[in-house]
Amino acid sequence: MLTMSAPRETSLPSRKGRCPGALAPMPAKDGLLVRLRVSGAVLSSVALRRLASAGAGFGNGIFELTSRGNLQMRGVRDADLPSLTEVLSGLGLIDDDAGAEAIRNVLVSPLTGLDSGVDVGPIGKALEDALAQDKALRALPAKFGFLVDNGGPLSLAQESADVRFDFCADRNMFAVGLAGTAQSAVPLGLCEARDVVEAGFVIARAFLRFGGAMTKPPARMRNLLSACSARMIAETAGLRPDPAPKRARCAEASPIGVIELGEGRLCLGVGAPFGRLSAEMLAAAADAAEIHARGEIRLTPWRALIIPRVAEDRADVLRGLLSRLDFVTERDDPRLAVVACIGASGCDCAAADTQADALYLAPVAKWLGRAGVALHVSGCEKGCARPAAAPYTLVAKAGGYDLIVDGAPSGRAFATELSVTAAAAILAGRGEARLEGQPFLSKLIERKREP
Template identity: 35%
Template sequence: MHAPSPARPLLPAVRPSACPGLLRIVQALDGGICRIKLPGGLLTADQADAVALAARAYAGGVIEATNRANLQIRGIVAEHGAMVEALLAAGLGPRQAAGDDVRNVLLSPAAGLDRQQLLDVRPLAAQLLASLEQEPRLHALSAKFAIQLDGGEALAMLEHHHDVWLSPVMIAGASWMAFGLAGCSGHDPALGAVPAINAHALVLAVLDAFLARATPEQHRLRDLLTGPGATGFVADLSARHPDLGIRTVAFDRAPTTATPIGVHAQRQPGHCLVVAGAALGRLDAEQLRGAADLARRVGDGTLRITPWQGLLLPAIASADAASVQRSLAALGWLVDPAQPLAALIACTGSSGCARGLADTKADAQLLAATLHNPAAVHLSGCARSCAAAHVAPATLLAVGNGYYDLYLRDATRPGFGALQATHITVQEAGALLDARLRSNTHD
C-alpha cells in the first residue's frame, strides 16, 4: 500500500522550521528527533505499539512525552523515510502534510471523562484541528503557536502559556467560553467571552487577525500584543465580528488537582482514570508497549499523554486500579507522587543538546537521590527553558557542567523568579531545598 513510486517523492514536502515534526526530523547531538503531535494527547494502543516499534527499529528506543502532550522519538540513526511511512500508516500523521506543524491544541487529558468538567471540548478540538490542518492560510502560523481548550476539568494544566485559551463559564444557564490571549487561564483574567457555539469562529477570527497584522518576526501573539494591546485587539475583533457576540465576563478558574499522578474518579460510574509519570519525561519502547497492552486488556484500548509528561489510562474499572498501578510501576512508570523523581523536570541538557551547559537529566537523577522531601524543581540546561512551559516553584539554571543558579518562583519577578544561590552543585541545591521545606513546615 505504501510502496515507493519512482515517479513521485516518497514523502510530502516539509516546510522549513527548527522545530521537529513528524515529517521533519531535526538533528540533535544524540541523533534525529521526530515529534508526533497527538490530537488531545490521544492515541490508540495500536498507535502506541507503532511508536514503540519505530523507536526500536530506527532509533535508540528513547521516547519522550512532551509538556504539550505529544510524543517524540529521539536518537534516530537509521534511514528515517521508512519510519515516517510506518507512523503515517498507523494514522499518526496529518491528513494534510503542510498542516502538521500547526496542530497545537492542548486539552485536559481527562477531557470528556472528568467529573468536574463543565463542557466536553473534544468536538470543538476536532473542529479546530481540522481547520488548522486543512486551511492553507493557517499554515503560515509558527510551529509554536498554541491554543488551549479547557473544559473546566479537575485534571488540567492551566499554567502553560498559550497564544489563545478558552475556558467554559455558565451565563444565565447557557454555555459560554471565556477567552484570553497570550497567557493562561490559571493566572490571567479573561478578555471576553462568546457563546460556546461561536468558539470555533472566534478562534479562527483571532488567527486571521493575527496573521494579517504580524510581521515575519512576530511568531506568537505575545510578540504582537503588549500592555493594552490585547484589549485593543479584542475590541477591534468585536467591532469587525459583531456576530461572534463577544461580551465581558467575570472569570475565575477553580483550582485544579494539585497532584495528577494517582487514581482519579471518572465521570462514567464504576470507572477511574489512572495517571502515571514518565521519569524526567522519558520512556522506552517496552514501557509504551506495556501500557498499550494494559489499555487493551483492562481499559478501552486508548492511552492519553498528559502535559505533565506522563500517561493517563482511561476507563479502568475501579476494582482494577491498584493492579493497573502495580503493572505500570513494574514497567517503569511513576505511580507514586511522593517519589522525588515525580516532581522533577529536566530538559535534554548537554547529553543531547548543543546549548546545554550541564547534563540536566543525569543531575536530576542525582538531585532525586539527594532530596529528603519531594520538591517541584525544574533543571534547565540554558535559559530557553524547553522542558517547562510554565515557571516551576524552583528552577536550577545551569551555569557550567554540574553547577547551577537556584531561583524560586516569585510572581513579582520576571523569568524564573528570585535568585537564591549561584554556582551551586545539585547536592547543595538539594540541601537548600530540603532546609526550605523544613522551615516552611515549622512556620
C-alpha cells in the same frame, strides 16, 4: 454568528523558531527528534505498541512526553526515516505536509468525553482542521498554541496558551482569553460552542494582520498585546469584551493515580519520570490498557499517560504492575516535584546530565513543601522543559549550576557555579524548617554553606 473573512492574497513569512514534527524532524545530539502531534492526544493500544516497536527499531528506544501533550521519539537514524514515516502514515499520524502538521497546536482536556464536562474533542479536531486548511496561517509563530478546556475535573486552567477557550458551566458558554492561563489571560468575551472554531480562526488571522504592521513581528500573543489592544482583536472576531468572572487560581492538575469519574468509572494516570519513557514502558502501557481496560491511552500536558475505563477490580493490580516498570504511580512520588530536559546525553546545548541530577535532587525538591513542581533542572538558559518560572531553577553552565529563585531559566541568579551537592544543600537549607528530622537530608543541611 461570526463571519469568516476571505483569505488575504499576500506573501507571508515562514514559521519562526521551527519545532520538530514527524515530517520535519530536528537533528539532535543523539539523532533525529521526531515529534508526533496526536490529534486529541488519544491513541489506541495497537498504535502505541507499534510506536514502541518503531522507536526501538528506527531510533534509540527513548520517547518523551511534552508539555503540550505530544509524544516525541529520539535517536532516529536518517537512513530509517522513510521506513518510520511509512509506519506513522499507516497509523494515521502523518499530515499532508509539514506546514499542516506544524499548525496543529491545539490542546484539549485529556478526559474529554469521559468526565462530566462538555466533550470538546470534536471542537479541538475541527479547529485543527480549519487551521491546517488555511495556508496563510502557516505564518504563525511555531509555538503559537490554542487550548480548549471542558471545565472537567482534570482542568487545563493552569496551562498557558496564546488563544484559549474555557467552558463556563454557569453560562453554558466558552470564555475566550489571550496569552495566559485561565486566571491571567486577557479576556475577550464569551462565545457559544458552535462558534469556537471560527473564533479561533479569526483571532489567528487578526494576530497576523496586526502583527504584520509591527516593526518587529511578534513571537507570541503576549508580544502583540504589548502594542495592540485586546478590544481591537475582540472586535475583529465579533466578540464583546464582556468577560465571564475570572476563575480563582487553582493548584496544578495531578493526573497520577486512580481518577474516579462516578458511577464506578475509573481511569488510571501514570507519570513518565521527567517525561522520559523507554520503548519497553510504552509497550507495557499498551498491553496494560488492552488487558485491564478498553485499549485506549490518552496523553497529557503533565508528562503522564491516562488509561481510561479501567475495571474497578483491576486498578490496584494495574498500578502495581506499572510501578514496577518505573512509571510514577503515586502522587507523593518525589520525581513529580522536579522537571528536567534531556540534558547532555541528547542535546549539544546542555552543560550537565540534568536527569541524573534531577533524580538526585528529587527528595530535596519534594520536602521543600511546595505544591506541584518545586524545582526545574535545565541544561541551558532556554529552559525547554519549562520556559516559565519555577520556585527554584538550576541552570547548567560550564562552571556548574546557577540557582534562580522564583524565576525563569533566563532570570537573575541567586547563586552561581554550584555543584549538584552544593545546590542540594542550599535548597535543603531554604526548606530546613520542613526538613528538620529527615535523616536522608541531614548531611545536606549540615553542608548548606559548602562553597
